[in-house]
Amino acid sequence: MPIISIRDLVVEYEGRRVLDGLNLDIERGETMVLLGGSGSGKSTLLRHIIGLERPKSGSVSVKGIDITRCSRAETKTVRRSIGVAFQSAALFNSMSVAENVALLLREHTKLAPSIIDLMVWMKLAVVGLADFGKMLPQELSGGMKKRAAVARALALDPEILVLDEPSAGLDPIVAAELDELILLLKEALHMTVIVVTHELPSAFRIADRIAMLYQGAFSSVGTKDEVRASQNPRVRQFLDRIPASAATAQAVGAHLERYLQNQEAN
């Protein structure tokens, strides 16, 4: 049974259809990359998978519980089995990095403070931030913030790890480090990982399967090789980096000429 299954998901904002009848199954233990350009609806899809928003119709089931229409108690169990690292890291700025990671353990478990300290240190060590626990989020670099957010997402040992644009805004070396971290986590902890990204090298490095979104619908879903071999024009355009509406020099020149003529006429 898939750990997450999305059925006929339709999302509309003010009459504009953002997601149009999506169907997707994510199996336990696989890394699924949601790939797509800006405005393709990938972040919206992510917000529905983690239950932050309710769709217009359709369902999202996590571990067999339909999170679009479940009780508060069920929401609680689902939320505790999902760890999320947001695009902006979303660390709490008034707390140190270690306190950020400890927050969930303190709030949702009855563990002794010494054990919590140990667990926090372990999570930080996994992401390579063991020496930075006492620092405040604003003192960290972009890549360190992202890693701290991953450590916080791992706090309660979730079955599903969700990462929103982990490598956005990072230099290639740091982004590659983050990819290796994701691979390590998957191998060591046997997690289901969902990654939203638009970075091709990163996607093909970490993915088991890739789902490509274009204008609110999947244009291709499959393994890395299947997507790479796809002949779908939308997929090809994205993979081969072909601009949609190229601004040619002639067109710009014509625009300028027309503008100047209008100016002269006045």
Next chain:
Amino acid sequence: MATVLESVGRKALNRLDYVGSLNIQLWATLRAMGTALPFVGNRYRWRATVRQMLEIGVDALPMVGLMAICSGFILAMQGASELRRFGALHYVIELVAVGFTRELGPLLTAIAVSGRSGSAFAAEIGTMKVTEEIDSLRVMDLEPVEFLLAPKYLAAIIAVPSLSVISNFCGILAGGLFMFFSTHLGLMLYFHYVLTTIQLRDVIAGLLKSLVFATIIAHVGCLEGFRVRGGPDAVGRSTTTAVVRSTFLVIIADAVFTTIFYFTGKM
């Protein structure tokens, strides 16, 4: 004609929507308030509450105290310049004592707190909204209402009435100093007069008002924060709106309460 009706209707609906949101938020907070209480609640919430009380109350103390002293002098001098003509200078004592406990103490405190803390609430929550921290709280199964609002509200309803009491004391003290310097009335004697003038009813009315003001400031501030959509500029706007709306609502509420007390007091 239709467009006029339309815009009036839309404006009215927006106002109703705002009041409705405030009410929903108030009830949700009251339900979550148990967790912020000491001993029975969650100790991290209580710690957050204490921190908030320090920020709302203790940090505002110098400002509120000075404002009250100045207003006490102003009230006494303005009153004295008129009352002296009737040879009724001793009524200044009553004017200052009753004026402060019933009205000026709670109102001045509310305006100061709305400027300091109402805007701070809106900025804090608004920023958290923009940086996805609110979303982050929700996916971590920590309800923002319980985590952020309950400690702030509890702190406000403890700190604001306490500040009002101090403000009353400072204002009345200023009145006493004025009387001492203008008529050589001893301070002890002045306080004796003050205590015979003020009734328990006045004190309770003042505290009740300041409880309501605290509710308005905390909830308007937080609601403005939660309504932030977009980027950092929206946070700036929300802090301004928070101060303007909470000050406005505080004065409206004050008018309503004073009217009620005026008419029930006669009977």
